[in-house]
Amino acid sequence: MGQSMDTVPLRNAIFGRRSVRAFSPDRIDALTLRALLAAAVRAPTAMHGEPWQFVIVQNPELLKHLSQRAIEGLAADAARLGAGRDILSQPGFNVFYDAGSLIVICAKSDGQFAQADCWLAAQNLMLTAYAMGLGSCVIGMAVPMLNLPGVKLELGIPPESTAVVPIIVGKPRSESWPAARHEPQIVAWR
Numbered sequence: 344m345g346q347s348m349d350t351v352p353l354r355n356a357i358f359g360r361r362s363v364r365a366f367s368p369d370r371i372d373a374l375t376l377r378a379l380l381a382a383a384v385r386a387p388t389a390m391h392g393e394p395w396q397f398v399i400v401q402n403p404e405l406l407k408h409l410s411q412r413a414i415e416g417l418a419a420d421a422a423r424l425g426a427g428r429d430i431l432s433q434p435g436f437n438v439f440y441d442a443g444s445l446i447v448i449c450a451k452s453d454g455q456f457a458q459a460d461c462w463l464a465a466q467n468l469m470l471t472a473y474a475m476g477l478g479s480c481v482i483g484m485a486v487p488m489l490n491l492p493g494v495k496l497e498l499g500i501p502p503e504s505t506a507v508v509p510i511i512v513g514k515p516r517s518e519s520w521p522a523a524r525h526e527p528q529i530v531a532w533r
């Protein structure tokens with residue numbers, strides 16, 4: 344699934360991408376996932392450290408189970424969520440929005456810039472997904488759950504690694520338009 348990314352200019356990807364939260368049931372194939380990861384690892388990386396590791400979850404039962412665990416954890420700490428807590432109690436809410444694929448970018452070191460490197464890789468991945476006709480969304484809500492020792496064990500994340508960026512990917516169910524942004528706030532230009 345997906346299309347060649349050569350047809351989408353970078354500017355269109357940057358200005359056209361938006362977070363997608365509704366997906367068609369088709370699952371992304373291995374070739375497409377590998378293309379996304381190949382783009383991810385082209386990101387700049389401090390001291391050429393390449394501290395990233397990737398976990399891919401496509402098993403629908405496992406995704407549901409992980410969503411449930413995330414919801415349980417978040418509900419226990421609902422005060423911190425503010426307005427976001429209402430969504431947790433919606434019947435059938437899935438923190439991964441029933442996407443067919445979850446890619447978790449993990450940092451294998453706790454170096455100063457390891458997490459920054461993972462985020463840069465994440466942006467490469469998401470822009471490439473857009474260029475291939477796919478939708479993506481960072482699921483920050485899932486980070487605490489993914490770092491529980493039992494979940495790391497279940498997913499094969501080494502104990503010394505940290506899950507940094509969970510990203511869902513899939514074929515968007517419908518067309519969407521970019522979310523607005525404020526003008527860049529320049530606080531100094533000397």
Ligand SMILES: Cc1cc2nc3c(=O)[nH]c(=O)nc-3n(C[C@H](O)[C@H](O)[C@H](O)COP(=O)(O)O)c2cc1C
Nearest residue numbers: 360361362363364480481482483484485521522523
């Ligand atoms: C660090 C981070 C965490 C996020 N966590 C979630 C999340 O848990 N659930 C969700 O639906 N969207 C999440 N998002 C997506 C943001 O809501 C989205 O990027 C923002 O509303 C701007 O919209 P856009 O990406 O369509 O431009 C997250 C984005 C970032 C960068």
